[in-house]
Amino acid sequence: MNILFLVLAQVVFNLLPWGNNFEQAKKEAADSHRLILLNFSGSDWCAPCKRMKSEIFEQENFNQYAEGKLVLLSADFPRLKKNALEKAQNTHNEALAERYNPMGKFPLTVLLDSTGQVLKTWEGYPKGGSAGFIRDLSEIKP
Numbered sequence: 001m002n003i004l005f006l007v008l009a010q011v012v013f014n015l016l017p018w019g020n021n022f023e024q025a026k027k028e029a030a031d032s033h034r035l036i037l038l039n040f041s042g043s044d045w046c047a048p049c050k051r052m053k054s055e056i057f058e059q060e061n062f063n064q065y066a067e068g069k070l071v072l073l074s075a076d077f078p079r080l081k082k083n084a085l086e087k088a089q090n091t092h093n094e095a096l097a098e099r100y101n102p103m104g105k106f107p108l109t110v111l112l113d114s115t116g117q118v119l120k121t122w123e124g125y126p127k128g129g130s131a132g133f134i135r136d137l138s139e140i141k142p
Helices: 002-013 022-032 047-057 060-066 087-100 129-138
Strands: 035-041 070-076 108-112 118-123
Touching: 022 035, 022 070, 035 047, 035 087, 047 129, 060 070, 060 129, 070 087, 087 108, 118 129
Parallel strands: 035 070
Antiparallel strands: 035 108, 108 118
């Protein structure tokens, strides 16, 4: 049991944090010369969103790639009352959706430069899992 705990702890601690403030993400991206990866998700109702989280965003190879290259930004739209966001966060996410996801697609992942310009968009679950997604990301030149 202790070995399992250590393995799980190592996996958890290697995950990069996802922010939820667009202005802060733009500043961080500009200061560190990174791109912004914005993910629109329905974390408690969207099956492809859940799959993307576990099969891509929580994978070691994605986190290794993203470290130093990406500022991770989440715009979540949960439906269950127990997962409801604070009103200010919900308003913030809706403003992001108006700008970058007006059709309300889930999941939708958008790669942005530090000014908020769209470089690439992925609708739904990307082909090729984490390796394919990393390959797509690495081919984009800002």
